[in-house]
Amino acid sequence: MTDSTIQSLRARVLHYQPLNEDVYHLVLAPEQPIAFQPGQYIELQAAADQWGAFSLACTSDATQLELHIQHLPHRPTSALLHQQCLRAYEQQDWITLRGPQGGAVLSNTGTEPLTLIAAGTGYAQIKSWLLALEKQASETAITLYWAVRTPDDFYDQQWLHNWQQAPQHQLIQVVELADAQWTGRSGRITEALAQDFIGPHSATHLKGLISGSPAMVYAVEDLLLERGLSPRALISDVHFYAPRDYSA
Template sequence: MKVTLQPSGHIIELLPGERIIDAVRRLGFDAPQSCRNGNCHICAANLISGRVLQHGTERSRGELFTCIAEPLEDCEVEWQGVLAPDELPLRQLACQVIDIEDVGGDVCRVLLRTPAGKPLRYHAGQYLLLERPDGELSAFSIASAPHEERLLELHILTREPSTRELVEHLRTQRLARVRAPLGDCCLPRVPERPLVMIAAGTGLAQMQSMAQFCLHQGFSLPLHLYWGVRHPDDFYRAPHWQQWQQEPQVYLHQVVSDTPEWEGRQGMLCEAVCEDLTSLADYEIYLCGSPPMVYATLDALLAAGAVQEQVHSDVFAYAPRDGV
């Protein structure tokens, strides 16, 4: 028996005779609930389709109480506030701008402080939406890690007039309105496999969050971080780079694609990874970049032996292609 929860779209599988609230609890969902006799109304939902048995009465529409409703067939219900395992509530915050630093490569490192009180919960690797002066929202990876508590760090490339205007707005107003957290390419917990992190440009922000989280949690498996740009001047001052160089299990790689005179490593990021690692099936792999870059890298990694289920990117959600 299946119950589809709206507006989240989550689908839960019920055991024979199981009530909806019991299935949700068994599967690790977080849902509004309190009593178990249908009197408090906290777990109330609206039956969109299907049939349920409640207090000995069959229902096919209207309000139901998930603590006592037993589906008789596949159902669809509207139930607000339900979160899947590892899913966190989306919040709107007004944050204090505490610093804006030019770190080179036309990138500004922006530090925000969330309001005191109830802390923002997010997973390493998630992103936020930042409100622009015109009210529109732009997505930026959260470069800080969850253990940094009220601090939120962003890396903003300022080559477009709109992003320069945004940074100046933050500098002047000293206030940032954000919505967070978002994104399922993240680390709710420390991985059990070694890691490959592949970042183009300011995609390093997402990888910084995950790397800092892993190191803080005592991750001891190999962690390969590949950071690629078109020109050497595009590399900016990554705040933890020197610290990472001291970690014995962390391997750092900087790759330049469009500057033949660069004395360091040249070429595409996927080429560097495939040259270095012969057993890609052993790794969890995280990608951050433009959709064309991510899909080109994905194709190269899969051809070299990576396991598709172990390759992760937010691009797969916001710019999907057939077969991914």
């Protein structure tokens, strides 16, 4: 991605409503089309020199842009951006964005199985991959791991329920702080993966995407590298903005 491909423009806020307690569904109508690839992100301007980066959770030919915005009131940029989005939604006003950016994009996968691993709103980036594959009528086998802190942090459950009806799709939801009603996997995402990839060569075949914080991405990678994963076989934006040396 070169700087010449990054646009800066206004977008009208069409929708800004909660998906759960602190994640909002933001729908934007940009003043001109943005060409992007599944897995890329845009930045939203919170103040003159403050920007927040968010993955696009829509298909690359969408005329409206969809994002999942986590409101973190203790973080100044997040608090400012939340206020801006609320105001712009109520007044059908504009906000400023720039993009697209990011190299963790969906390539021509053929028929090789994909493993997709998300934490929290990292699911937004993965949904853009899923939507693109669905549009291609792909029969690729996909295993999606989605980890959150509590069961209430999940959202988009009806869409995922429909998605996993395809026999080649598997959804594994993991809750770190499970309650008595939760019947799925519990613990950290690395603990869930350790249950599924046991032997020293069990992750050799994996390819796909990890979407989350640097700490989460590299914890997952460290576990799977011990089980045969090839470096960067599971790509991530973290590899670009917080790279590490795999030759060490």
